[in-house]
Amino acid sequence: MVGNKKTLPTLHGFLIKKVVWWATKRRCPPYMAVLGAEEQIKSHGNHIVYGRRGAGKSSLLAFFMHSLRKEKKPYAWVAMQTYSGREDIQVVTDVLMEIVEQLQKYNIASAELGNVRLKLELLADEADDKIVEKQLNRLRPKIRKALALIAEKHGSLFIFIDDVHLIKEQPVFLNHLYAICRDNRIFLKISGIEQFVKTYDPFLRQGLEKPHDAQEIRLDYNLTLPNKSKNHIKSILDAHAIYCALPDISYLCGKGVLDRLVWVAAGVPRDALYIFSKAISRSVMKDEKKVSISSIHAAASEMVEGKLKDMQQDIFGDSDEVKAILEKIRSFCIDEKRKNAFLVEIKNENTVFVQIQQLIALRLLHVIHEGITPRKAGRRFIALMLDYGFYVGIRAARSVDLFQKEPKALTSHELRKLPIFPLS
Known part of the structure; x- marks a missing residue:
């Protein structure tokens, strides 16, 4: 019978298995269509796909990569996780070597590629960065010529660079x-x-200039487009439910659960999958017929620890300053104002604002409106929400006034009443 107690363990086992696999392998959930991004990524042009962790960046690249594999067209895929934290010029040598190795199976350029690979292997042992840079500049025409043979034979060649933010000298690379x-x-x-x-260093005049050299694709809708975020996440969960012989995911959810899930996950698909899976586990333990909002809250509270660990990986250098700003914001919201949402003036040159942008990237703060002028004309503010994991457990903290509780269009009146976090 659909929706009874026996339904939960069935989907729970499937989701747990999948989510654990994605988490351990650093993979993204199954790709679902996103506003025509498929046609953009498949076009003959350079693209940079932006989004926070779990937004579907790797998934979109993998969608196109699998299409090329089916059509037996040439490509190379480099996961930059392998080179995380590298700032030496040899990272270029290592990545080029990996690309060449992958492309050697296209026999049309096997001799040329073999010669290039040998030179790269010899260069990999060089310790002097200046010599490496000089040799790479001399090698580039030969690499370019070898890859051109493959591209000419097949009409095109695609190189995928996943998670480029994990290395430091990105413009040079x-x-x-x-x-x-x-x-x-x-x-x-x-x-x-x-x-x-x-992507570009104007002083060195190196890298990719946007939009001339590469176009941008943004996947992270967060909560500024709540309806689209909800539909996207629901479509992913529905696919899993149908796999488990259920009509859709709603049959496992109590009243308001899907809305709260999208809001708590801030519209990030992978976060929503993880939270929902954990919530199913808790509901099964409590012998509930359906997933409850309290289980969603508890799962969000558990997840915040993982996000704090991600901070160490994604922020180069000392992350103590960013942690300090996070603690100030947490105290401002929970202890002082007792509200989970706030405004910050947009000052891109301000150090604190830059650190707040990093907290947004780490999914510890979430954008609910990208720009509003609450007071004096000419001063624009961004509206943010502190991650639910900081103030919910089994239930939301009663001392905190939650700004909305489900994804819906925001009004200017609501936003103007939010407290302003000082940048000084």
Whole structure:
């Protein structure tokens, strides 16, 4: 019978297995259509896909990569997780070597690629960065020529760079790749967290200039487009429910659960999957017939610890200053104002505002409105919400006045009443 107690363990086992696999392998959930982004990513052009963790960046790249595999067209995929934290020039050598190795199966350029690979292997042992840079510049025409043979034979060649934000010298790295690909029927498909990506260095004049050299695709709707976020997350959960012989995910949810799930997960698909899976586990333990809002809250509280750990990986250098700003915001919201949402003046040159942008990228703060003028004309503010994990457990903290409780269109009147967090 649909919706009874026996339904929960069935879907629970499936979701737990999948979510654990995604988490351990750092994979994204199954790809679902996102506002025509498929056609953009498949076009002959360079693209940078932006989004926070779990927004579907890798999933979109993988969607196109699997299409190329089915059509037996050439491509190379580089997961930058392998090179996380690297700032030496040799990261370029290692990535080029990985690309060449993957492309050697396309026999049309096996001899040329073999020669290039040998030179790269010899260069990999060089310790002097200046010599490496000089040798890479000399090698680029040969690499470019070898890859051009593959692109010419098949009509095109695609190189996927997943999570480029994990390395430090991004403009230098991208400059070498772009020099090989430009006007060569070779196209770059790159993903990264926007707040941690710098594609171009104007002083060195190196890298990818947007939008001339590469176009942007943004996947992170967060809570500024609540209806689209909800529909996207529901479509993913519905796919899993149907796999388990259920009509849709609503049959496992109590009143208001889906709305609260989207709001608590801030519209991030992977976060929603993780939270819902944990909530199912709690509901099964409590012998509930359906997932409850209290289970959603408890799962969100557990998840915040994982987000804090991600901070160490995504922020280069000392993360103590960012943690300090987070603690100030938490105290401002929970202890002082007792509200979970607030305004911050948009000052891109301000150090604290830059750190707040990093907290948004880490999914510890969530954008609910990108720009509002609550008081004096000419001063614009961004509306943010502190992650639910900081003030919910089995139930939301009674001392905190929750700003909305479900995804819906916001009014200017509601936003103007929010407290302003001082940047000084």
